[in-house]
Amino acid sequence: MTEGTADDSASELVKDLELTLRETSICGLGQFAPAPVTSMLKYLPDEVNAHLRDAAAQPVPVRCGQRPGSEVPRE
C-alpha cells in the first residue's frame, strides 16, 4: 500500500488482520496495534485511494504522505 503496488486483496488482508489482532490478541498492545492503520483507512479514505491511484501511475515508487512530484530520494 505504501509503495502503491497494492491491489484489492490487500485491503481485504488489512481488514482481516485488523479484526484478528484487535479481537484475539492476548494483551492490550496487540489489540491496539492495528489502530494507526485502521484510523487512517477510516478517516482518510480519499487520500489513501488518491495515493494508490497516483502511485500506480508513477514510474518511481512514492512513499505514503508525499505529494507526487515532491519525492525525496530514499536513503
Next chain:
Amino acid sequence: MSDELIEVTIDGQVVRVPRHTTIFDAAQQLGITIPTVCHLPPQAPAGVCRVCCVDVWIERDGKLSRERVMSAACARKLEPDPGTRIHVKTKTDEVQQARRTLIELLLADHPSPCAREQETQDCELEAKARELRARPQRYQPGPPKRPPIAAWVTRDDSHPNITVDHAACIVCDRCVRACTDIAHNNVIGRAGKGNATVITFDAGQLMGASTCVSCGECMVSCPTGALTNKGFGDATIEGEPVGAETLLNLPSPDGGLLLEGIAPRFLTKVLGPIGKNKGGVVRRRVRKNEVICREGDFGSTAFFVLEGKVGVRITTPQSRVRNLPGVLGRFAVRMRSILGPEPSDEASQATIPIDASVDLSRAEPVAERGPGELFGEMTCLNFYPRSATVTAVEDTVLLEMLRPVLQLFKRSKRFASWVDGCYRERTIDTHLRGVWCLQGLSDESIHYLRDRVTLERYEPGQVICAQGDAPDAFYLVRLGFVKVVVKLPGGEVVRNYHGRGGFFGERGLLLDQPRNATCVAADHVEVVRIAAADFWEMLTRSSPAVRERLVREAQRRNEENRLATASAHNVHLEDFLQQGLMEAQSLLVLDLDRCTRCDLCVQACATAHDGVTRLIREGLRYDHYLVATSCRQCRDPLCMLGCPVGSIRRRNELEIHIEDWCIGCGVCADNCPYGNITMHPFDMTIDDPERPGRRKAVVREKATACDLCKNLAPDQEPSCVVACPHGAAVRVENPREFFAIDLGTTGEHGTD
C-alpha cells in the same frame, strides 16, 4: 471447584455447568466442538493459539452487550457477575474469519506440507487449515528463526528416540506443558522472543544432551511435525524380527490392507530398529499342537495369524483361572502343562466365575482363527489374564506384538475399528457364556442376547444407575469393581461391591421396584448391559433354573439390605474400597499386634534387590493391619496404562515386571495410586551425543517395584514374609476373604 451450577447459553442452547467451567468444556457438553490448536486436555489450557476464540455477550437486566474483545474458549472460565448471564456465540462470521486468519498466520511460518503431513497425513495444523478453509498463501513466510542460543540447529537429530524439527514448531506450548505438568520432568522450556521464540531443552542443550528421559509425552502432544518418533528403543520380545514391508502388506479380513492409512514411511521409521534384531513385533513359528497362550496366564502381547490355523479353547469350566497365585497355584500351572487340560469336576462346586465357558465341550475348540485374524488382544489391552487357551491346529506362523505396537497399529482407522469390533463381539460372547448367574442358558438365547446387549465403559466415579430410578436394565460386571452405595438420612453408606463376574440390577426388575441403591464405578469398569425387554425375553427362552437362581439372589440381597439398614454403618467396607484393597492380588499387610517394628522385612527386601528396598514399612492402616507400601499386584494395573515402551508388564504370571528397557520416565510411578513404584537412580554408561565415539557415565532413573522375589526363589514366599520373625508379615491373595470379618460380607457368588 464450587458446586454452584450456572446457566449459560451457547449458540442459542442452554446448558447448566458448575461455576468456573471453561467455555470449551461447557460447549463440549452440548456437543459443540470449538476448534483449537494449543488446547489438549487434560493439559491445563494455555490460550496461546487463540483459534478457539468466541464471542461473549453479557446479559444484564434483559439487555445484551458484547464484550470488548473475543475470548479464548479454552481458558475463559464462566464466572458471571451476580445478576448477569453469559451468552456465547461460537460460529459468527467474525469468529470464523478471525480463526481463519490465525491459522493462516500459523501456517505462514510452517513448512507446508510438513514432514509429518507427508508421512502420516496427520498434522493437526494442516487438518485445521483444511477444516477452516484457510488460505496460507496470502502471507509470506518470515525470516528463519534465530533464537539467542549458541549452538542453534533447526533440525536436532541428537536424541535416540525423538527428532526435533524447529521449523515445523508453532510454539503452541503443548510439549512444554506435557513435559512439565503431565510428566513432571521439567526439561522443555522456551527461549527467545517474538518470532524467534523456540522450545529448548534444559538451558539450550541439544535434546540428546539434555536430561530428557525419553518418556515421549512431548512427542504425542505435538500437533505438528516438530517432535516426531524415531523408533522404539530396545524393546525386545523373542522371535524373528520382521520388516515394515511385511506389516504393510498384511491383508485385512474384508479384503484390502489392514494397516491402510498408516503411511509406509512412518511405519518404516517407527519400526526401524526392528531390522537390527530388536523390536516390539516379531514373527514366530509354532508347531502343530503347541500351546501359544494359556487360559489364566498373564501376558502383554497380541498375536496375528499369518499362516496356518489356531484353535481357541476354554479349558476350565467355572474356572478359577484368575491368577494362580501362591505355591499351589504355580504347582497347578506346572501340573497342567505336564498333564494337559485336567478333566474337572469343579462344575458343581461354587467357585469363582471368570471368562470361561460352562456349557461347551472342553475337547472341542470354541473357535478357530485363521490367517488374517488377531487374538490375545484382550489381555494386551485390558491387562486381565488370558480368557482362553490357544493351540496351533496346524503348523502356524504368527506375529507377536507388544502393546505399544498394537496401539501404533490402531492409528490405522481400519485396524482400530476392526480390533474394537472383535473385542466387543468376543468379550460379550465369552462373558455371557462364562458368568455364574446365567449358567445353563441355551446357545440360542446366548445368540439372541449377543446381538442385543451393549458393552459399556465407565470411568472411576461415574454413576451406572441411580437410587430411585426405574429399573430399565440388568448389568453384568465384566471388568473392574462397582460400588453399591445407599443414600440414608444420615449420609451415604457403601453397602457392597461387585467385581468381575458379578451382576446387579436384577432385584429391581424381578421384584418390580425402583432401584434401591446407586451403583458407581470404583475403577475402570466395563459392564454388559441387558435392557429390560431383552432380560425378560432371555428368561422366557431359558430354563427355569436361571430365573429361579436370579429370584433367589434378588430375595437374598433384599433381605441383606433390610438387615444392614437396621444395623450400624459399614465404615470398614468404605475404607476397604477407598484404600483400593479390593484391587489387590498380593497385598502385603503387617499385623500390628505382632509386629515389633524390627524392620527385618525391609532389610530382607533390600538384600534381595541389590541393596535397594522395594518395600517401605509405612502406609495406611486397615483395622489392626498396616498396609505396607509395596506393589499389591492390582487387577486393574493403572501403572501399565501410560508406559510408552511397554516395559512394565506381566509376563505370564501375576507379578509385575519392569523390563530392562525401562526409560525411567516415571509415568508408572505417577500412575500408581498407592505410591508403590519408586524411581531409583542407577549408574550406567551411554554413547556421548556431543562427542561421537566416546562414552560417558550418566545416572539414569529406572522404575522399581516389588517383583514378589520371583527371580530369587520362584517357589517361595517373598523375602519380606520369610524374614519376619514374628509372623506379622502376610501376603494376602484374596482380600475379600481375608478381611471378611471386618467387611461383614459373605463370600458371595459373582464377586471375589
